[in-house]
Amino acid sequence: MVEERLYIVTYDISNEKRWRRVFKIMRGYGRWLQLSVFQCRLTARRRAELARRLEEVIHGRDDHVLILDLGPADKVDPRVESLGKTFESVQRTAIVI
Template identity: 35%
Template sequence: MLVIVTYDVSTVDPKPGARRLRRVAKICESYGIRVQKSVFECQVGNKELAEMKIKLADVIDKNKDSLRFYLIDQAMKARIEHIGTNLPIDVSEDTLMI
């Protein structure tokens, strides 16, 4: 499945905030591709999605940061509109990870 992961990590406290921000980005990079500064497209199965959520939840400060996961199925994939570079990743049935 295609999962869009977005995050907002507070950097009001520069050192710990920047550290959390780097960790969140690194975890997301291990599951997908960055399409904008705080947005990743991840093609994952249910197991990988669960793992990613646990890892990210362990890194963020739940009182200051925010994570969002948008699960996109094949029908919704056809409705994605894009302008510019970094085309959305292919989520055809033969490329799904299980």
């Protein structure tokens, strides 16, 4: 079995058109938590693919993406303090196609 790791991806994109493109890419890799923050369960291959796709869209001088590796997805239980709206952690679910 391929090991998945848990990542938090956050970004600051200076151009609205590029921000929308990054948002659309991110929706294919994880769950949207808030404005520019996603939680993702990724294999090493998917993580590399995500980084490559983001690098093709962003402008290095103007934009910033952080990919935070929280560790093995099955062993990490992120402790999140949520103020305001409630926070629901991402649960792994099977999708049958």
